[in-house]
Amino acid sequence: MTTTNGLKRVVIEPVTRVEGHGKVSLLLDADNHVKQARLHIVEFRGFERFIQGRPYWEVPVLVQRLCGICPVSHHLAAAKAMDVLVGADKLTVTAEKMRRLMHYGQTFQSHALHFFHLASPDLLFGFDADVSKRNVIALATTPEYAELAVMGVMMRKFGQEIIKATAGKKIHGTGAIPGGINKNLSIEERDVFLKDIDQMLEWSVAALALCKKYTMDNFEMVKDFGSFPSNHLSIVREDGCMDLYDGNLRAIDSEGNIIFDQVKPADYHKMIKEEVKSWSYMKFPFITSLGPEKGWYRVGPLARLNTCDFIDSELAEKERQEFKALTNGKPNNITMAYHWARLIELLHSAEKMKELLNDPDLQGNDLVTSGERRDECVGILEAPRGTLFHHYKVNADDQVTMANLIVSTTSNNVPMNLAVEKVAAKYIDGVAEISEGLLNHLEVAIRAYDPCLSCATHAIGKMPLIVEMFDVDGNMVDRKVK
Numbered sequence: 001m002t003t004t005n006g007l008k009r010v011v012i013e014p015v016t017r018v019e020g021h022g023k024v025s026l027l028l029d030a031d032n033h034v035k036q037a038r039l040h041i042v043e044f045r046g047f048e049r050f051i052q053g054r055p056y057w058e059v060p061v062l063v064q065r066l067c068g069i070c071p072v073s074h075h076l077a078a079a080k081a082m083d084v085l086v087g088a089d090k091l092t093v094t095a096e097k098m099r100r101l102m103h104y105g106q107t108f109q110s111h112a113l114h115f116f117h118l119a120s121p122d123l124l125f126g127f128d129a130d131v132s133k134r135n136v137i138a139l140a141t142t143p144e145y146a147e148l149a150v151m152g153v154m155m156r157k158f159g160q161e162i163i164k165a166t167a168g169k170k171i172h173g174t175g176a177i178p179g180g181i182n183k184n185l186s187i188e189e190r191d192v193f194l195k196d197i198d199q200m201l202e203w204s205v206a207a208l209a210l211c212k213k214y215t216m217d218n219f220e221m222v223k224d225f226g227s228f229p230s231n232h233l234s235i236v237r238e239d240g241c242m243d244l245y246d247g248n249l250r251a252i253d254s255e256g257n258i259i260f261d262q263v264k265p266a267d268y269h270k271m272i273k274e275e276v277k278s279w280s281y282m283k284f285p286f287i288t289s290l291g292p293e294k295g296w297y298r299v300g301p302l303a304r305l306n307t308c309d310f311i312d313s314e315l316a317e318k319e320r321q322e323f324k325a326l327t328n329g330k331p332n333n334i335t336m337a338y339h340w341a342r343l344i345e346l347l348h349s350a351e352k353m354k355e356l357l358n359d360p361d362l363q364g365n366d367l368v369t370s371g372e373r374r375d376e377c378v379g380i381l382e383a384p385r386g387t388l389f390h391h392y393k394v395n396a397d398d399q400v401t402m403a404n405l406i407v408s409t410t411s412n413n414v415p416m417n418l419a420v421e422k423v424a425a426k427y428i429d430g431v432a433e434i435s436e437g438l439l440n441h442l443e444v445a446i447r448a449y450d451p452c453l454s455c456a457t458h459a460i461g462k463m464p465l466i467v468e469m470f471d472v473d474g475n476m477v478d479r480k481v482k
Contacts, residue, residue: 010434034421034429048403056082056394057178063390063405064172067452069113071172072106072163073383074405076245077390079176080379084266085394087371088179094364095180101356102166102175103245103381108200108349109159110384111301111342114450115207116152119339120145122444123214128437148210151203155346158193158200162353165189180368190357197354201315204350208319208343215340224426226335226419226445229254231287231297232306233411234387235380238262240309244345244382250307251287251297256331259287265380268389274406282413285406296414299386300449301341306331313355316348335419338448345384383408385450409451419445 007027028034051062060078064071076099083091091099121134124145132138140149160170165185167173175181215222231254235247249263249271263271274283275292286295297303305324311317323340326332332341356362379390386408393402409416423445428438 010439032428032430032432032434034424048405051400051403053399055398056085056392056400057398059392059400059403060176060178061172061174063403066405066407068171069452070106070110070384072102072167073381073388073408074390075167075173076103076176077379077381077383077388078392079178080246080381081377081390081392082178082379083180084377084379085374085392086178087373088369089371090369091180092364092366092369093361094184095367095369097356097359097361098166098181098184098367099176100245101185101353101362102163102173104349104352104356105159105162105166107159107244107384108346108353109156109163110450111346111349112152112155112159112207114384115211115339115343115346116148116155118450119447120148120152122440122447123211123339124148127441127444128435131436131440134440148207151207155200155203155207158196159349162193165193177368179370182367184364184367185362187363190362193353193357197350197357201347201350201354204343204347205315208340208347211339211343212322215337222336223334226422226448227333228335228415228418228422229333230415231259231290231295232303232331233287233297233299234304234307235265235382236308242304242308242311242348244304244349246381249380249387252307252331254331254333256306256329259289265378265389268378268380269391272389272406274410282410283406284413285411286414297411298415299408299411300338300384301345302332302335302338303386304382305341305344311344311348313348313351315351316344319344319347335415335445335448338450342450385409385452386411407452409449412449412451416446416449416451419448 007029009027047063047066051059054062059082060075063078064075066074079099083089116139117136121129121136121139125133125138136149136152139145139152163173164170166181166183167175168183175183231251233249233251235243236250237243237247240250248261248265249268250261251259251271253259260271271288272285273288273292274285276283284292284296286292287297288295305320308320311320323332323337323344326337327334375395376393377391381388387406388408389404389406391402391404392400395401420442423441427441428434431438
Protein backbone atom coordinates (compact mmCIF):
# COMPACT_ATOMS: atom_id res chain seq x y z
CA MET A 1 0.00 0.00 0.00
CA THR A 2 1.43 3.41 -0.92
CA THR A 3 1.32 6.79 0.77
CA THR A 4 -1.27 9.35 -0.30
CA ASN A 5 -0.08 12.96 -0.57
CA GLY A 6 2.55 12.34 2.07
CA LEU A 7 0.06 10.72 4.46
CA LYS A 8 0.22 7.15 5.75
CA ARG A 9 -2.80 4.92 5.42
CA VAL A 10 -4.22 2.47 8.00
CA VAL A 11 -6.91 0.06 6.81
CA ILE A 12 -9.34 -2.20 8.69
CA GLU A 13 -10.59 -4.78 6.18
CA PRO A 14 -13.15 -6.20 6.69
CA VAL A 15 -15.09 -4.55 9.49
CA THR A 16 -16.19 -7.44 11.73
CA ARG A 17 -19.41 -8.46 13.49
CA VAL A 18 -21.64 -6.66 11.00
CA GLU A 19 -23.81 -7.99 8.18
CA GLY A 20 -21.99 -7.66 4.85
CA HIS A 21 -18.46 -6.50 4.14
CA GLY A 22 -16.78 -3.11 4.31
CA LYS A 23 -13.54 -1.49 5.37
CA VAL A 24 -12.33 1.58 7.24
CA SER A 25 -9.38 3.67 6.07
CA LEU A 26 -7.48 6.27 8.07
CA LEU A 27 -5.03 8.81 6.66
CA LEU A 28 -2.45 9.94 9.23
CA ASP A 29 0.33 12.54 9.04
CA ALA A 30 3.89 12.05 10.27
CA ASP A 31 2.78 12.64 13.87
CA ASN A 32 -0.13 10.18 13.57
CA HIS A 33 -2.78 12.90 13.58
CA VAL A 34 -5.93 11.75 11.78
CA LYS A 35 -6.51 13.73 8.58
CA GLN A 36 -9.27 11.57 7.12
CA ALA A 37 -11.41 8.64 8.27
CA ARG A 38 -13.82 6.81 5.97
CA LEU A 39 -16.08 3.78 5.93
CA HIS A 40 -15.93 2.16 2.48
CA ILE A 41 -18.54 -0.30 1.19
CA VAL A 42 -16.67 -2.74 -1.03
CA GLU A 43 -19.49 -5.01 -2.24
CA PHE A 44 -21.53 -4.12 -5.30
CA ARG A 45 -25.32 -4.45 -5.07
CA GLY A 46 -26.90 -4.89 -8.50
CA PHE A 47 -30.48 -5.80 -7.63
CA GLU A 48 -31.93 -2.61 -9.07
CA ARG A 49 -30.67 -3.69 -12.50
CA PHE A 50 -31.07 -7.43 -12.66
CA ILE A 51 -34.73 -7.49 -11.60
CA GLN A 52 -35.54 -5.38 -14.63
CA GLY A 53 -37.51 -7.47 -17.12
CA ARG A 54 -38.85 -9.78 -14.44
CA PRO A 55 -42.64 -10.06 -13.90
CA TYR A 56 -43.82 -7.93 -10.99
CA TRP A 57 -45.23 -10.83 -8.97
CA GLU A 58 -41.71 -12.29 -8.64
CA VAL A 59 -40.29 -9.13 -7.06
CA PRO A 60 -41.18 -9.78 -3.38
CA VAL A 61 -39.33 -13.10 -3.58
CA LEU A 62 -36.39 -11.87 -5.69
CA VAL A 63 -35.38 -8.69 -3.87
CA GLN A 64 -35.21 -10.31 -0.43
CA ARG A 65 -32.07 -12.09 -1.65
CA LEU A 66 -30.38 -8.80 -0.80
CA CYS A 67 -30.03 -10.08 2.74
CA GLY A 68 -29.95 -13.29 4.74
CA ILE A 69 -30.44 -11.44 8.04
CA CYS A 70 -33.47 -9.24 7.31
CA PRO A 71 -35.04 -10.69 4.13
CA VAL A 72 -38.54 -10.17 5.56
CA SER A 73 -38.02 -6.40 5.41
CA HIS A 74 -37.34 -6.47 1.65
CA HIS A 75 -40.02 -9.12 1.11
CA LEU A 76 -42.67 -6.93 2.77
CA ALA A 77 -41.49 -3.58 1.32
CA ALA A 78 -41.68 -5.06 -2.17
CA ALA A 79 -45.05 -6.68 -1.42
CA LYS A 80 -46.39 -3.33 -0.16
CA ALA A 81 -45.25 -1.71 -3.41
CA MET A 82 -46.94 -4.44 -5.44
CA ASP A 83 -50.14 -3.92 -3.44
CA VAL A 84 -50.21 -0.41 -4.88
CA LEU A 85 -49.52 -1.80 -8.35
CA VAL A 86 -52.48 -4.20 -8.28
CA GLY A 87 -54.79 -1.63 -6.70
CA ALA A 88 -54.98 -3.27 -3.27
CA ASP A 89 -55.25 0.04 -1.41
CA LYS A 90 -56.56 -1.69 1.70
CA LEU A 91 -55.62 -5.27 2.54
CA THR A 92 -57.97 -7.71 4.22
CA VAL A 93 -57.77 -7.70 8.00
CA THR A 94 -56.18 -11.16 8.08
CA ALA A 95 -53.59 -10.28 5.42
CA GLU A 96 -52.44 -7.11 7.17
CA LYS A 97 -52.25 -8.70 10.60
CA MET A 98 -50.35 -11.73 9.28
CA ARG A 99 -47.85 -9.41 7.60
CA ARG A 100 -47.50 -7.41 10.81
CA LEU A 101 -46.85 -10.58 12.82
CA MET A 102 -44.22 -11.59 10.26
CA HIS A 103 -42.61 -8.15 10.53
CA TYR A 104 -42.55 -8.12 14.35
CA GLY A 105 -41.03 -11.61 14.32
CA GLN A 106 -38.36 -10.29 11.95
CA THR A 107 -37.63 -7.23 14.10
CA PHE A 108 -37.53 -9.34 17.27
CA GLN A 109 -35.05 -11.88 15.92
CA SER A 110 -32.87 -9.23 14.24
CA HIS A 111 -32.60 -7.03 17.34
CA ALA A 112 -31.85 -10.08 19.50
CA LEU A 113 -29.16 -11.21 17.06
CA HIS A 114 -27.50 -7.81 17.04
CA PHE A 115 -27.50 -7.20 20.77
CA PHE A 116 -26.52 -10.64 22.05
CA HIS A 117 -24.28 -11.88 19.23
CA LEU A 118 -22.70 -8.74 17.77
CA ALA A 119 -22.78 -5.88 20.29
CA SER A 120 -22.82 -7.35 23.80
CA PRO A 121 -19.25 -8.78 23.69
CA ASP A 122 -17.94 -5.20 23.37
CA LEU A 123 -20.18 -3.91 26.13
CA LEU A 124 -19.60 -6.74 28.59
CA PHE A 125 -15.91 -7.52 28.02
CA GLY A 126 -14.72 -4.05 26.99
CA PHE A 127 -13.71 -2.46 23.70
CA ASP A 128 -10.05 -3.26 24.41
CA ALA A 129 -10.60 -6.86 25.50
CA ASP A 130 -8.61 -9.58 23.79
CA VAL A 131 -10.15 -10.39 20.43
CA SER A 132 -10.67 -14.01 21.53
CA LYS A 133 -13.22 -12.81 24.10
CA ARG A 134 -15.17 -10.41 21.92
CA ASN A 135 -17.64 -12.96 20.51
CA VAL A 136 -20.77 -14.83 21.49
CA ILE A 137 -18.83 -18.06 22.16
CA ALA A 138 -16.88 -16.32 24.91
CA LEU A 139 -20.18 -15.04 26.25
CA ALA A 140 -21.56 -18.57 26.39
CA THR A 141 -18.47 -19.99 28.12
CA THR A 142 -18.24 -17.26 30.76
CA PRO A 143 -20.37 -18.39 33.74
CA GLU A 144 -21.45 -14.82 34.53
CA TYR A 145 -22.92 -14.37 31.04
CA ALA A 146 -23.82 -17.90 29.94
CA GLU A 147 -27.54 -17.33 30.58
CA LEU A 148 -27.45 -14.24 28.35
CA ALA A 149 -26.08 -16.30 25.48
CA VAL A 150 -28.91 -18.80 25.90
CA MET A 151 -31.46 -15.97 25.98
CA GLY A 152 -30.05 -14.54 22.75
CA VAL A 153 -30.21 -17.87 20.94
CA MET A 154 -33.73 -18.72 22.12
CA MET A 155 -35.14 -15.25 21.41
CA ARG A 156 -33.78 -15.32 17.88
CA LYS A 157 -35.18 -18.85 17.43
CA PHE A 158 -38.64 -17.66 18.51
CA GLY A 159 -38.59 -14.81 15.98
CA GLN A 160 -37.41 -17.13 13.23
CA GLU A 161 -40.22 -19.60 13.98
CA ILE A 162 -42.75 -16.75 13.76
CA ILE A 163 -41.32 -15.92 10.32
CA LYS A 164 -41.56 -19.55 9.24
CA ALA A 165 -45.21 -19.76 10.33
CA THR A 166 -46.17 -16.58 8.46
CA ALA A 167 -43.83 -16.63 5.44
CA GLY A 168 -43.39 -20.35 4.88
CA LYS A 169 -39.63 -20.38 5.54
CA LYS A 170 -37.30 -18.84 8.12
CA ILE A 171 -35.18 -17.24 5.39
CA HIS A 172 -36.41 -16.02 1.99
CA GLY A 173 -40.06 -16.95 2.48
CA THR A 174 -42.98 -16.52 0.09
CA GLY A 175 -45.86 -15.55 2.40
CA ALA A 176 -46.54 -12.01 1.16
CA ILE A 177 -47.94 -11.74 -2.37
CA PRO A 178 -49.30 -8.75 -4.36
CA GLY A 179 -52.56 -7.82 -2.68
CA GLY A 180 -52.21 -9.93 0.44
CA ILE A 181 -50.76 -13.14 1.82
CA ASN A 182 -50.96 -16.81 0.91
CA LYS A 183 -51.72 -18.43 4.29
CA ASN A 184 -53.27 -17.73 7.67
CA LEU A 185 -52.09 -18.87 11.11
CA SER A 186 -53.60 -22.12 12.31
CA ILE A 187 -54.78 -22.64 15.89
CA GLU A 188 -52.06 -25.27 16.34
CA GLU A 189 -49.33 -22.86 15.21
CA ARG A 190 -50.73 -20.10 17.40
CA ASP A 191 -50.78 -22.26 20.54
CA VAL A 192 -47.11 -23.19 20.14
CA PHE A 193 -46.15 -19.50 20.21
CA LEU A 194 -48.52 -18.55 23.02
CA LYS A 195 -46.79 -21.12 25.22
CA ASP A 196 -43.49 -19.20 25.02
CA ILE A 197 -44.45 -15.55 24.41
CA ASP A 198 -44.45 -14.56 28.10
CA GLN A 199 -40.91 -15.88 28.43
CA MET A 200 -39.90 -13.75 25.44
CA LEU A 201 -41.40 -10.69 27.15
CA GLU A 202 -39.56 -11.45 30.39
CA TRP A 203 -36.24 -11.86 28.58
CA SER A 204 -36.83 -8.67 26.60
CA VAL A 205 -37.29 -6.72 29.83
CA ALA A 206 -34.10 -8.26 31.28
CA ALA A 207 -32.02 -7.46 28.19
CA LEU A 208 -33.28 -3.88 28.17
CA ALA A 209 -32.44 -3.48 31.86
CA LEU A 210 -28.90 -4.72 31.19
CA CYS A 211 -28.42 -2.27 28.32
CA LYS A 212 -29.79 0.67 30.33
CA LYS A 213 -27.47 -0.16 33.24
CA TYR A 214 -24.45 -0.27 30.93
CA THR A 215 -25.39 3.07 29.40
CA MET A 216 -25.88 4.84 32.71
CA ASP A 217 -22.84 3.25 34.40
CA ASN A 218 -20.65 4.42 31.50
CA PHE A 219 -22.52 7.58 30.57
CA GLU A 220 -19.52 9.93 30.53
CA MET A 221 -17.86 7.77 27.88
CA VAL A 222 -21.05 6.81 26.05
CA LYS A 223 -22.45 10.31 25.55
CA ASP A 224 -19.42 11.46 23.53
CA PHE A 225 -18.53 8.20 21.75
CA GLY A 226 -19.03 8.96 18.06
CA SER A 227 -21.94 11.31 18.85
CA PHE A 228 -23.05 14.42 16.98
CA PRO A 229 -26.23 16.44 16.29
CA SER A 230 -28.22 15.14 13.32
CA ASN A 231 -31.54 15.07 11.54
CA HIS A 232 -33.71 11.99 12.07
CA LEU A 233 -36.24 10.29 9.76
CA SER A 234 -38.81 7.52 10.04
CA ILE A 235 -42.41 6.68 9.23
CA VAL A 236 -45.10 7.39 11.83
CA ARG A 237 -48.83 6.85 11.96
CA GLU A 238 -51.15 9.79 11.29
CA ASP A 239 -51.48 10.26 15.06
CA GLY A 240 -47.69 10.31 15.49
CA CYS A 241 -47.43 6.79 16.91
CA MET A 242 -44.42 4.67 16.04
CA ASP A 243 -45.44 2.07 13.45
CA LEU A 244 -42.84 -0.33 12.07
CA TYR A 245 -45.05 -1.62 9.24
CA ASP A 246 -46.96 1.34 7.80
CA GLY A 247 -47.21 5.12 7.96
CA ASN A 248 -46.09 8.41 6.45
CA LEU A 249 -42.66 10.03 6.50
CA ARG A 250 -41.60 12.45 9.23
CA ALA A 251 -38.21 14.17 9.53
CA ILE A 252 -36.96 16.31 12.43
CA ASP A 253 -33.75 18.23 13.08
CA SER A 254 -31.37 17.74 16.01
CA GLU A 255 -33.50 20.00 18.23
CA GLY A 256 -36.78 18.27 17.42
CA ASN A 257 -38.13 20.81 14.95
CA ILE A 258 -40.24 19.30 12.15
CA ILE A 259 -38.58 19.40 8.71
CA PHE A 260 -41.50 17.65 7.01
CA ASP A 261 -44.36 15.50 8.26
CA GLN A 262 -46.98 13.05 7.00
CA VAL A 263 -45.40 12.76 3.55
CA LYS A 264 -47.06 9.91 1.64
CA PRO A 265 -44.75 7.08 0.52
CA ALA A 266 -45.46 7.87 -3.16
CA ASP A 267 -43.99 11.36 -2.63
CA TYR A 268 -40.74 10.31 -0.93
CA HIS A 269 -38.69 11.31 -4.01
CA LYS A 270 -39.82 14.91 -3.61
CA MET A 271 -38.25 15.02 -0.13
CA ILE A 272 -35.17 12.83 -0.52
CA LYS A 273 -32.45 12.68 -3.15
CA GLU A 274 -29.28 10.60 -3.42
CA GLU A 275 -25.72 11.43 -4.42
CA VAL A 276 -22.76 9.18 -5.16
CA LYS A 277 -19.11 9.33 -4.16
CA SER A 278 -16.16 7.64 -5.85
CA TRP A 279 -14.92 5.78 -2.78
CA SER A 280 -18.07 3.79 -1.88
CA TYR A 281 -20.63 1.60 -3.63
CA MET A 282 -23.25 2.99 -1.25
CA LYS A 283 -25.20 6.13 -2.13
CA PHE A 284 -25.54 9.17 0.14
CA PRO A 285 -29.21 10.21 0.61
CA PHE A 286 -30.14 13.69 1.84
CA ILE A 287 -33.24 15.79 2.50
CA THR A 288 -33.77 17.81 -0.67
CA SER A 289 -34.70 21.10 1.00
CA LEU A 290 -31.49 21.08 3.08
CA GLY A 291 -29.06 19.94 0.38
CA PRO A 292 -26.31 17.29 0.58
CA GLU A 293 -24.13 19.17 3.09
CA LYS A 294 -26.79 19.61 5.79
CA GLY A 295 -29.57 17.29 4.67
CA TRP A 296 -28.15 13.91 5.74
CA TYR A 297 -30.10 12.11 8.47
CA ARG A 298 -30.16 9.07 10.70
CA VAL A 299 -32.66 6.21 10.55
CA GLY A 300 -33.25 3.15 12.71
CA PRO A 301 -34.23 2.61 16.36
CA LEU A 302 -32.67 5.87 17.61
CA ALA A 303 -34.38 7.91 14.89
CA ARG A 304 -37.72 6.17 15.39
CA LEU A 305 -37.79 6.96 19.12
CA ASN A 306 -36.83 10.54 18.34
CA THR A 307 -39.46 11.12 15.65
CA CYS A 308 -42.50 9.37 17.14
CA ASP A 309 -44.88 10.88 19.69
CA PHE A 310 -45.67 7.63 21.48
CA ILE A 311 -45.56 3.82 21.25
CA ASP A 312 -48.83 1.86 21.35
CA SER A 313 -47.68 -0.92 23.69
CA GLU A 314 -47.66 -0.36 27.43
CA LEU A 315 -44.21 -1.53 28.51
CA ALA A 316 -42.35 -0.06 25.54
CA GLU A 317 -44.10 3.31 25.94
CA LYS A 318 -43.05 3.50 29.58
CA GLU A 319 -39.48 2.75 28.52
CA ARG A 320 -39.66 5.34 25.73
CA GLN A 321 -40.61 8.00 28.26
CA GLU A 322 -37.60 7.10 30.41
CA PHE A 323 -35.38 7.16 27.32
CA LYS A 324 -36.65 10.63 26.36
CA ALA A 325 -36.10 11.90 29.92
CA LEU A 326 -32.38 11.27 29.48
CA THR A 327 -32.26 14.26 27.09
CA ASN A 328 -35.10 16.24 28.71
CA GLY A 329 -37.50 15.43 25.89
CA LYS A 330 -35.15 16.63 23.14
CA PRO A 331 -33.95 14.26 20.40
CA ASN A 332 -31.26 11.87 21.58
CA ASN A 333 -28.16 12.29 19.40
CA ILE A 334 -25.95 9.82 21.30
CA THR A 335 -24.70 7.18 18.87
CA MET A 336 -24.36 4.45 21.52
CA ALA A 337 -27.99 5.08 22.54
CA TYR A 338 -28.94 3.07 19.43
CA HIS A 339 -28.53 -0.04 21.61
CA TRP A 340 -30.97 1.21 24.26
CA ALA A 341 -33.48 2.27 21.61
CA ARG A 342 -33.10 -1.06 19.82
CA LEU A 343 -34.01 -3.01 22.94
CA ILE A 344 -37.08 -0.84 23.56
CA GLU A 345 -38.16 -1.95 20.08
CA LEU A 346 -37.32 -5.56 20.98
CA LEU A 347 -39.74 -5.29 23.91
CA HIS A 348 -42.35 -3.54 21.74
CA SER A 349 -42.10 -6.35 19.17
CA ALA A 350 -42.70 -8.97 21.87
CA GLU A 351 -45.74 -7.05 23.14
CA LYS A 352 -47.20 -6.72 19.64
CA MET A 353 -46.59 -10.39 18.85
CA LYS A 354 -48.52 -11.37 21.98
CA GLU A 355 -51.36 -9.03 21.02
CA LEU A 356 -51.55 -10.45 17.49
CA LEU A 357 -51.26 -14.09 18.56
CA ASN A 358 -54.38 -13.58 20.66
CA ASP A 359 -56.28 -12.02 17.74
CA PRO A 360 -58.77 -14.41 16.04
CA ASP A 361 -58.44 -12.45 12.79
CA LEU A 362 -55.24 -14.43 12.12
CA GLN A 363 -57.40 -17.51 11.47
CA GLY A 364 -59.45 -15.72 8.78
CA ASN A 365 -59.65 -17.05 5.22
CA ASP A 366 -60.04 -13.78 3.28
CA LEU A 367 -56.41 -13.31 2.28
CA VAL A 368 -56.14 -11.38 -1.03
CA THR A 369 -57.68 -8.30 -2.60
CA SER A 370 -57.08 -6.20 -5.72
CA GLY A 371 -58.34 -3.16 -7.61
CA GLU A 372 -57.35 -0.88 -10.46
CA ARG A 373 -53.98 -1.77 -12.04
CA ARG A 374 -51.23 0.91 -11.93
CA ASP A 375 -47.80 1.18 -13.54
CA GLU A 376 -45.75 2.78 -10.71
CA CYS A 377 -45.59 1.89 -7.02
CA VAL A 378 -43.74 2.66 -3.79
CA GLY A 379 -43.56 0.58 -0.64
CA ILE A 380 -42.00 1.88 2.60
CA LEU A 381 -41.64 0.28 6.01
CA GLU A 382 -39.33 0.37 9.02
CA ALA A 383 -36.76 -2.41 8.73
CA PRO A 384 -34.83 -3.29 11.92
CA ARG A 385 -32.04 -0.98 10.75
CA GLY A 386 -34.28 1.87 9.60
CA THR A 387 -36.60 3.21 6.93
CA LEU A 388 -36.63 1.08 3.78
CA PHE A 389 -37.80 2.44 0.40
CA HIS A 390 -38.83 0.28 -2.59
CA HIS A 391 -39.86 2.09 -5.79
CA TYR A 392 -40.80 0.32 -9.05
CA LYS A 393 -42.19 0.98 -12.50
CA VAL A 394 -43.87 -1.83 -14.47
CA ASN A 395 -44.88 -1.88 -18.15
CA ALA A 396 -48.05 -3.17 -19.82
CA ASP A 397 -46.45 -6.62 -20.17
CA ASP A 398 -46.10 -6.83 -16.36
CA GLN A 399 -42.31 -6.46 -16.55
CA VAL A 400 -40.29 -4.32 -14.12
CA THR A 401 -38.69 -1.44 -16.04
CA MET A 402 -37.25 0.55 -13.11
CA ALA A 403 -36.34 -0.18 -9.51
CA ASN A 404 -34.88 2.13 -6.89
CA LEU A 405 -34.13 0.88 -3.40
CA ILE A 406 -32.93 3.06 -0.55
CA VAL A 407 -31.80 0.58 2.08
CA SER A 408 -31.67 1.59 5.74
CA THR A 409 -27.89 1.46 5.98
CA THR A 410 -27.65 3.68 2.91
CA SER A 411 -29.44 6.43 4.81
CA ASN A 412 -27.03 5.93 7.73
CA ASN A 413 -24.00 6.20 5.43
CA VAL A 414 -23.00 9.77 6.35
CA PRO A 415 -23.71 9.27 10.08
CA MET A 416 -21.55 6.13 10.18
CA ASN A 417 -18.71 7.98 8.46
CA LEU A 418 -19.06 10.84 10.95
CA ALA A 419 -19.03 8.38 13.86
CA VAL A 420 -15.79 6.88 12.53
CA GLU A 421 -14.27 10.36 12.21
CA LYS A 422 -15.28 11.32 15.76
CA VAL A 423 -13.92 8.13 17.34
CA ALA A 424 -10.69 8.25 15.31
CA ALA A 425 -10.08 11.85 16.34
CA LYS A 426 -10.61 11.09 20.03
CA TYR A 427 -8.94 7.70 20.47
CA ILE A 428 -6.39 7.31 17.64
CA ASP A 429 -5.20 10.83 16.79
CA GLY A 430 -1.51 11.18 17.74
CA VAL A 431 -1.15 7.65 19.15
CA ALA A 432 2.33 6.22 18.49
CA GLU A 433 1.19 2.62 17.95
CA ILE A 434 -2.32 1.71 16.93
CA SER A 435 -3.40 -1.46 18.74
CA GLU A 436 -6.11 -3.87 17.67
CA GLY A 437 -8.18 -2.69 20.64
CA LEU A 438 -8.01 0.92 19.46
CA LEU A 439 -9.09 -0.10 15.97
CA ASN A 440 -12.00 -1.99 17.51
CA HIS A 441 -13.24 1.36 18.86
CA LEU A 442 -13.95 2.33 15.24
CA GLU A 443 -15.86 -0.90 14.68
CA VAL A 444 -17.87 -0.37 17.88
CA ALA A 445 -19.07 2.98 16.50
CA ILE A 446 -20.12 1.33 13.24
CA ARG A 447 -21.78 -1.61 15.00
CA ALA A 448 -24.01 0.77 16.99
CA TYR A 449 -25.93 1.30 13.73
CA ASP A 450 -26.25 -2.48 13.18
CA PRO A 451 -25.39 -1.94 9.51
CA CYS A 452 -26.12 -4.39 6.75
CA LEU A 453 -23.23 -3.16 4.63
CA SER A 454 -24.52 -4.74 1.47
CA CYS A 455 -25.94 -8.18 0.78
CA ALA A 456 -25.01 -10.63 3.51
CA THR A 457 -25.71 -13.57 1.20
CA HIS A 458 -23.26 -12.56 -1.52
CA ALA A 459 -19.88 -13.26 0.11
CA ILE A 460 -18.66 -16.83 0.57
CA GLY A 461 -15.56 -18.17 2.26
CA LYS A 462 -13.42 -16.48 4.87
CA MET A 463 -12.09 -12.93 4.71
CA PRO A 464 -9.10 -12.12 6.95
CA LEU A 465 -8.75 -8.87 8.87
CA ILE A 466 -5.50 -7.22 7.73
CA VAL A 467 -4.31 -3.92 9.21
CA GLU A 468 -1.20 -2.37 7.67
CA MET A 469 0.53 0.84 8.79
CA PHE A 470 2.99 2.77 6.61
CA ASP A 471 5.27 5.69 7.41
CA VAL A 472 5.41 8.85 5.28
CA ASP A 473 8.05 7.26 3.01
CA GLY A 474 5.83 4.32 2.20
CA ASN A 475 7.65 1.79 4.41
CA MET A 476 5.49 -0.70 6.30
CA VAL A 477 6.02 -0.19 10.03
CA ASP A 478 3.32 -2.47 11.40
CA ARG A 479 1.09 -5.27 10.11
CA LYS A 480 -1.49 -7.37 11.92
CA VAL A 481 -3.56 -10.27 10.57
CA LYS A 482 -6.41 -12.16 12.18
